[in-house]
Amino acid sequence: MLNKLSLLRNKIDILDIKLLDILSKRLKLVKKIGVIKNKYGLPIYVPEREKHIIYLRKKEAKKKGISPKFVEDILYRIINESYCYEKTKKFKKIKPNFTEILIISHNEKISYLFKEMLTITGYDIKYIKEKDININNINNLFKNIGMIILDISKHFFKKFIKKLLLLPKNCILIDLSPIKEISIPKILKIYQGPVLGLYYFFDYQKNFLFKESIICCYGRKKKYYHWFLKQIKIWGLKIKFMDIIEHDQYVFFVESLKYFFTLIYSTFLIKTKISFNKLLTLSKPISDLNIFILKNFFLKNPQLYINLITDSKNNIANIKKYLDYINNLSFLIDKKKKVKIINIFNKINNLLKNNNLIF
Structure with missing residues (x-):
């Protein structure tokens, strides 16, 4: 045998x-x-x-x-x-003779990924952290700049926006902030050049961007940055075009509400003194995923998540609605209204079927 x-x-x-x-x-x-x-x-x-x-x-x-x-x-x-x-070969460079691209960074990891992709493609990049910038002498940074990618804090944005008039003519300004209803209108009010809003829905710990999604909001003079959108498509990114209002609605459900829920879930775990080790032991792999989300959430800069949760007025209203639904569901559970709860399940099931999300 x-x-x-x-x-x-x-x-x-x-x-x-x-x-x-x-x-x-x-x-x-x-x-x-x-x-x-x-x-x-x-x-x-x-x-x-x-x-x-x-x-x-x-x-x-x-x-x-x-x-x-x-x-x-x-x-x-x-x-x-x-x-x-x-990806081992350089990507085709759409604008061979394009001048220098300036990236100003607050959330270092995401802006650094843009730096890496642009560098691989062959563009000349100047990368600087916002804390290292002398805002009163910023005009020296703007010399011979063809594009600025902004991934800056709310505090720095208030200072920086006053300096937009110093930008070279038709310099492309790309805003990566998560809440566009705050940043884009203020930028457009001061700066008359080409403006583009982007927001990323991808894991910035990756070293490639294919199959990832990015939202694009046109600001002004899109003919000047049409080539850049073509460039990021070559990298493999899927571009979703939205207006500012629609953008912020989807960012709320994809990002803000997720972080709000994580904050509540984590606070409840702490208050009830539940053991993380026992969670991992009793219900893998789901708890592994939950713990991974928690660990990544609280190891990063809390200000980023606070801004995503609180910056938009619509976010606050939607969070209140979310809490109303929780209270309503809690009431149904408390009163053992099983038929009504089943009806909620059926409605969600029908929604998933209608959107081809059940296989």
Whole structure:
């Protein structure tokens, strides 16, 4: 029996080596594709192509008696690794002769990722932290600048906005602040040049941006920065165009409410003296995810999260509505109104079905 088992395992080892050889050959082809994409300025991520590949391979897997879900999971890992291989070459530079780009940073990690991507693409970057800027001598920073990317604090913004008149003519100003109803109108009131609002929905701890989303809000003179939007598409970012009001509505549900809930959840854990270790032991992997969110949330600058929660007047009104729904649900639970609670479940279920979110 042991000899037979050993023989079968040896055959598996041989197949594993062949599989690695195939993956190596595939990645070499991917590198060649990356060179072509770079030459012609094609985006690294093409969702239609990826979706079609996975559809075909799942169909073929089913014919061979292999789980389509298993094949889908493997293909996603292979394809994601392929994107990393494509990134080893520089991206096509849309504006070869563009002047220097200035990045002023408060949230260092996210602005540094923009710096990395622009540098990889071949642009000349000047990167400076807001705390190192002498606001009274800022005109020296603006010389020969073609674009400024602002990722600055609320406090610094109040000082900086007064200096916008010193910017070179038609310098592109890109605002990364999370609440656009506050920043963009104030910028447009003072600065007459091209203005673009961007907000990122991606993990800035990554070293690549493909498959990630970014919201784009036109401010003024979009013809001046149309090339930049094309550039970030080449990086693999998915651009969602929204006006300022719609932008802030979605940022509330994606970011602000999430942070507000995390703050409540964490406070409740502390007050009830629940053991984090027992949480991890009793309900993995969900608790692992919860603890990961908590750890990342409280290790970062709290001011960023406070601003996201409190800066918009609409946020405060929506949070009050959110608390009203919690109180209403708490009342239904307390009174054991099970039929009404089930009706809420059914409504949510129908909403998910209508949006193709149930598989």
